[in-house]
Amino acid sequence: MTEDSALERIPPREGVMRAAGSAPPGSVEAQLNACLRGPVEPLELSEAHRSLLTALGSALEQGERSQDPEVLLDVHRSAYTVYETLLGHPLGPAAHERSAWFNAFRWTYEEAVLRGDTKDIAERLPSAEDATRPAFVRDWFLTEAKERSTLDRAVETHLAEHATVEQLARFIQADGYLNYRFYDALVLAQPHFMETVKHEISRHLWDECGEGEKRNAHTLQFTRSLRTLGLSLPTVPPWEDWRPYAGHNLYFVLAGNRRHYFKALGSLAMPELFDVDRDAAVVRGLERHGYTADTDFEFFYNHMEGDAEHGPEWLDGVVLPIVDVEPQAGIELITGGAMRMLAMRRYNEYLADCLGLDPALTDENG
Secondary structure: OOHHHHHOOOOOOOOOOOOHHHOOOOOHHHHHHHHHHOOOOOOOOOHHHHHHHHHHHHHHHHHHHHOOHHHHHHHHHHHHHHHHHHHOOOOOOOOOOOOHHHHHHHHHHHHHHHHHHHHHHHHHOOOOOHHHOHHHHHHHHHHHHHOOOHHHHHHHHHHHHOOOHHHHHHHHHHHHHHHHHHHHHHHHOOOOOOHHHHHHHHHHHHHHOOOOOHHHOHHHHHHHHHHHOOOOOOOOOOOOOHHHHHHHHHHHHHHOOHHHHHHHHHHHHHHHHHOHHHHHHHHHHHHHOOOOHHHHOHHHHHHHHHHHHHHHHHHHHHHHHHHHHOOOHHHHHHHHHHHHHHHHHHHHHHHHHHHOOOHHHHHHHO
């Protein structure tokens, strides 16, 4: 294996399921994993499948009603395993994407997530009529992305000015899973709508791949950042919290359904616009501890500048051309953007907990 190959993160053939004894008996996760380890059955639902789907429906209802963090973790961690199955090792034993039970699981989870998130963002949405105007849509995205809550500012300030090396390392490791999957989320948004949109997304894919220089691929840049800190990514994320799982899953809830295509594009726009300040905070924090960001942590250093360009490019090359030719898509794009902002704010609440920030900040912004 070459040095470059050793940097690559290849999906584990056995998938991302935790060991059988790690999931609580009777949980959604335990039942899901048992089904994934079973034979591929495209048409028939077994008793195990029906039991899984019943448990999922009950957990989704309970989680929405009580907001019990353990129930929500069980649901969203299980769904993460499902999406990793879709994107995982082609020779793995859990390639169930054509199975009736597998698609029923996805449908049940996705409809519940979209219903709940749509309710939570209702007050952030403009009228459908306003959203038919390209200039209004552009201004909405820029305004929403620039808004910083007290919690958002506290997280960025802590990373820049107060975080220890250990805290920065924990942040970077926790952030890694989506950084490795962001390219895949882009690819899933690429199926044709119009040439202008395909062109702009292709430019972003080219950038993700290092513009033809393998060493500059963003995933490899991120791997080198981990190695600088003596870290790697474990097979299963170290998130003992539902919020990062839910935010990760949202990319694939939207991108995996053609009817949510415009929402997926709106969702992809927001990190390009919102993350610039946090990348800058991470760079400041690392340099405060004596690192040289442009060589030791090129992933964050390059994104600090790159995303400042990518966000407006995405608006002008993807969002505005779509609204121009399909005005009714405007509210869909905005809805996807609002869902992503909700997910990112939840993730900042998770980070605040990890960094030991004042819980009152979370309460204030919850």
